[in-house]
Amino acid sequence: MIDSLQKQCNPGVGLRSTHFPYLETSPDTCLKWFEAVSENYMDSFGRPRIILNKIRERYPIALHGVSMNLLSTDGLNELYLQNLKLLIDEIEPFIISDHLCWTGTKPSNIHDLLPFPYTEESLKIVCQNIDQAQSKLGRNLVIENVSTYMTFKQSEYTEWDFLIEVSKRTDAKLLLDINNIYVSSANHSFDPINYINAIPAEIVSQVHLAGYTDMGDFLFDTHSKPVYPKVWELFKLFIKKAPNVPFMMEWDEDIPEFPILENEVKKAIEIWKNLHFKKGHKDA
Amino acid sequence: MPKNNLKSFQEQFVGFINDNTPANDFFKDILPAGRIPNSQEALEVHRNGYIARLTEALGETFEGTWFIMGDDLFFSICEEYIKENKSKLYNLSDYGENFPNFLEQRRDMIAIPFVQDMARFDWMFKELFHEKQHISIPLNELQRIETEPNLSLILGNSVSLFHSQFSIYKIWSQRNHTDSEMNNINYELPEHLLWYKQNNEIFVKNLSSGQFDIISLLMSAKSVASVLEMINSENQNDLVSSFQIIGTTGIVAGLKY
Numbered sequence: 001m002i003d004s005l006q007k008q009c010n011p012g013v014g015l016r017s018t019h020f021p022y023l024e025t026s027p028d029t030c031l032k033w034f035e036a037v038s039e040n041y042m043d044s045f046g047r048p049r050i051i052l053n054k055i056r057e058r059y060p061i062a063l064h065g066v067s068m069n070l071l072s073t074d075g076l077n078e079l080y081l082q083n084l085k086l087l088i089d090e091i092e093p094f095i096i097s098d099h100l101c102w103t104g105t106k107p108s109n110i111h112d113l114l115p116f117p118y119t120e121e122s123l124k125i126v127c128q129n130i131d132q133a134q135s136k137l138g139r140n141l142v143i144e145n146v147s148t149y150m151t152f153k154q155s156e157y158t159e160w161d162f163l164i165e166v167s168k169r170t171d172a173k174l175l176l177d178i179n180n181i182y183v184s185s186a187n188h189s190f191d192p193i194n195y196i197n198a199i200p201a202e203i204v205s206q207v208h209l210a211g212y213t214d215m216g217d218f219l220f221d222t223h224s225k226p227v228y229p230k231v232w233e234l235f236k237l238f239i240k241k242a243p244n245v246p247f248m249m250e251w252d253e254d255i256p257e258f259p260i261l262e263n264e265v266k267k268a269i270e271i272w273k274n275l276h277f278k279k280g281h282k283d284a
Numbered sequence: 285m286p287k288n289n290l291k292s293f294q295e296q297f298v299g300f301i302n303d304n305t306p307a308n309d310f311f312k313d314i315l316p317a318g319r320i321p322n323s324q325e326a327l328e329v330h331r332n333g334y335i336a337r338l339t340e341a342l343g344e345t346f347e348g349t350w351f352i353m354g355d356d357l358f359f360s361i362c363e364e365y366i367k368e369n370k371s372k373l374y375n376l377s378d379y380g381e382n383f384p385n386f387l388e389q390r391r392d393m394i395a396i397p398f399v400q401d402m403a404r405f406d407w408m409f410k411e412l413f414h415e416k417q418h419i420s421i422p423l424n425e426l427q428r429i430e431t432e433p434n435l436s437l438i439l440g441n442s443v444s445l446f447h448s449q450f451s452i453y454k455i456w457s458q459r460n461h462t463d464s465e466m467n468n469i470n471y472e473l474p475e476h477l478l479w480y481k482q483n484n485e486i487f488v489k490n491l492s493s494g495q496f497d498i499i500s501l502l503m504s505a506k507s508v509a510s511v512l513e514m515i516n517s518e519n520q521n522d523l524v525s526s527f528q529i530i531g532t533t534g535i536v537a538g539l540k541y
Contacts, residue, residue, distance in 0.1 A: 043375050045416030050484055067374040073291035080374050105294045110301055111337045112330055114294075117313075121290050135416035149317040150326040187317030203375045220329075 006067075007276045012062065012248035020051045022258045031059065034093070035248050036263035038065040041091075042083045043242035044092055052091065062206065062246070063088065064175075067109070070129045070143070071102035071116050078110040081136045088137060095206055096244070097142035097175045099164065100126065117152035118162040123169070138221045143167070144175035144204045147212070147221035148185040159184065160198045173205035178238065179250075182231045183212050183219040192234055201242035209235060209268060210250040226264055234272055243276045302370055323411040332492045338366045346383060346406040348452075351459040352396055361390070377410065398450035398471060405452045406440030408444050408479065409486070415442045417481040428539060433509035437502050437530070438538035442481035445500055449474050453488055478489070480535045487533070494522030495529065 012033040015023075017040070034055055041052050043216070055061070067080060088096060101113040116122050136139055145163060157165065167174055176199060185192035211225030227235075239245060249265050299305035300331045316326035339362045343350050350358045365386050372515050393399050418440030429435050446452075451471045458466050461536035476496035491499065498519070501511045515523050530536060 038498075039375055043378070045415040046412075046414045046481075047417075047484065069374075070292070071294075073294055077374060102294060103374075104371075105298050107296050107370075108302060108372045108375055110298060110330070110334050111376055112333050114297065114330065116290065116293070119290075125290060149320065149329045150323070151315045151317075153313045153315065188315075195522075217320050231485060245494075 001033040001227050008274070009272045010244065010246035010270055011121070012246055013261055013265055013273075014248060014250045014252070015055065015061075016146040016251070016255055017048060017051075018115050018255050019096060019258045019261075020047070021222075021248050023043075023053065023055060024206075025056065028283060029229075030269060033060040033062060033246060033248075035064050035095075035116075035250075036091075037095075038063045038084055038087060038096075038098075039067050042080075042250060049169065056091055060094045062097065062248075063091065063093040064144075065096075066113070066200075067103055067111070068098040068129075068133060069103040070098060070126050070131070070133070072129060072177075073125060074106040076129050076132055076136075080092050081133060085137055088139065095175075096137065096139050097144055097206065098222060099144045099146050100166065101146050113146040115146070115148040115150055115152075118159060119153040120156060123157070123162065126166055127169045130166065130172050134170065134172070141170075141172045141174050142172060142175045144177050144208065145180050145184075146177070149188070149218055149220075151188050156215040158190075160195045160196075162216060164199065167203045173204050173282075174199065175206040176204050176235045176238065177208035177210070178229065179210040179212055179223075179231050181210065182228070182234055183221050186219045191205035193237065195225040195235050196234055199238075201238075201245070204238075204242055204245055206233070207238065207242075207245050207247040208250055209247060210213055211266075222253050223250045227267070230265070235268065236275065239272055240275055243272070247272075296530070297330075299328070299340040300327050301334050304331075319343060322364050335363060335366055337376065338371060339363070341379045342366075345377065345380050348401055348406050348456040348459050349383075349387070349399060352399060352402055352455060354434040354488045362508055363386070365402065377414070381407065383407070398448065398452060398455070400463045401448040401450055402456065404457055405446060408446060409456075410517065412442060412444055412479055412481065412486055417442045418537040421536050421538055423531055425530060425539070426536055429508045433512065434507050435539045435541060436505050436507045437536045438505075438540055439503045439535055440480070440537035443503075443535040445497060445503065446479065447475065451475055453477055453490075476530065478533065478535070480533050482534055489529065489533065491529070492522055492525075494519045495526045498522055498526040499530070502526075511531070 010032050012031055012035055015034040015036045043047050070075065099113045102116060103112060103114060104110045130141055145159060147163055161276060163174055166172060181192050181195050209227050210223040211227055213220045213222040213224060246269055249261060251261055294309040294373060311323035314323035316323055316327055322328045342362045365383060384400050384407060387393050387403050388400040451469060451473045453475055454469050455471055474492050476491040478491050478499060480487055487539060498515060
């Protein structure tokens with residue numbers, strides 16, 4: 001059991017270009033770190049990269065990718081890994097993450113986090129690719145669960161067992177997206193609490209929070225709204241067992257002003273404090 | 285889907301998104317989410333997402349083109365472009381390199397004669413935006429060309445020249461304004477522009493056609509002496525002002541023999 005004095009609240013947000021002008025004024029924030037989407041900076045040597053470096057002077061950065069294509073059956077893109085490595089060497093992120101998904105087949109890129117059957121074959125392929133990436137980058141990866149809109153009859157694992165097995169076989173840690181767990185649970189009728197309970201706290205390096213959109217027939221992971229109450233409940237459940245895990249807010253569509261985004265993070269901080277910060281202890 | 289066939293599954297999935305290839309065997313293994321009625325509809329979620337993401341990427345890059353075309357025309361052209369031009373790069377902002385040529389080939393674009401130039405302008409702006417600013421040589425170093433005219437100039441990587449028969453930059457500058465302001469622009473005035481970065485900001489300088497020609501020649505790695513020989517006496521004013529511009533904009537990154 002972690003003593004409450006050792007507990008650290010680690011809030012962050014996703015860095016978005018709409019907030020650059022605000023952040024350039026170097027305001028005080030409630031944040032301890034920022035997460036930057038790797039692809040937005042890897043090939044840019046102009047303003048985005050300059051701002052990222054400025055923010056890095058004040059905050060730790062997590063690099064979060066969307067295009068590594070970890071379930072690729074064609075192997076990983078060498079140029080991608082090479083450019084990511086250059087960015088890593090420059091920014092020295094404390095986390096490098098990407099998604100448990102595939103994004104296309106050679107030569108096409110679909111630019112989406114695509115689903116796949118949870119089979120032994122998929123497991124071998126993803127572990128092989130993670131090993132390749134980790135060896136090329138010289139760092140362990142952190143793998144995120146995605147929202148899905150279909151499942152497959154062939155699946156031999158639940159999503160959480162698949163993730164745990166990936167972590168076990170590759171030493172990669174997990175980025176648990178609580179919103180994605182909720183979205184997929186509603187879409188595929190499973191209990192999200194089973195998912196949260198099954199994931200060992202020690203293999204999780206980061207948590208994502210976001211808002212989804214109810215499309216009527218299914219829930220869609222849009223990152224366009226505040227966090228929903230049921231997602232907060234799941235967050236509470238997980239950070240109870242993983243108090244020090246860095247958590248962050250993602251907002252990618254209809255992005256609000258930075259202070260509004262920060263207020264959403266403050267809700268998470270409040271939840272964290274109510275769980276872990278007792279009277280008489282020093283401020284976390 | 286048979287076991288050991290993730291590759292075939294992925295190819296069929298991509299085939300559906302890119303070409304709407306029907307794959308009946310493939311559909312039967314998919315369990316759609318929530319109340320999505322069938323496998324095809326579940327796949328449509330991803331196909332619609334693909335079109336939406338690439339349209340968004342084109343919209344971000346071709347902001348001026350979008351402005352002059354209007355939403356309906358721009359979105360329908362984007363959809364056709366996306367169907368004909370599959371994305372092959374991991375970086376979404378690199379999508380659309382041949383969009384200007386695609387517009388040129390469209391007969392229905394005749395009504396907007398400068399649309400292709402605007403698309404070229406948008407793409408050039410995007411490229412310069414992401415380009416690292418070069419280090420300019422100091423002015424006293426640049427002055428060596430006065431005594432060593434056989435030197436040629438190495439222009440920096442964050443420098444571009446743009447020419448159009450139309451007032452593209454003027455229109456582009458109005459892209460966030462109202463239509464009525466747009467109506468006041470005489471778009472039939474030719475433009476010769478020099479783009480460059482200073483203090484990590486992009487600057488655009490209007491050039492005369494003479495200045496444009498001189499700087500173009502200097503950019504093509506010809507020696508200063510050979511460029512001077514090519515300039516006739518009527519262009520002496522442009523020559524002097526071109527070198528003044530070169531000095532003040534910091535567009536030269538080096539000198540070479």
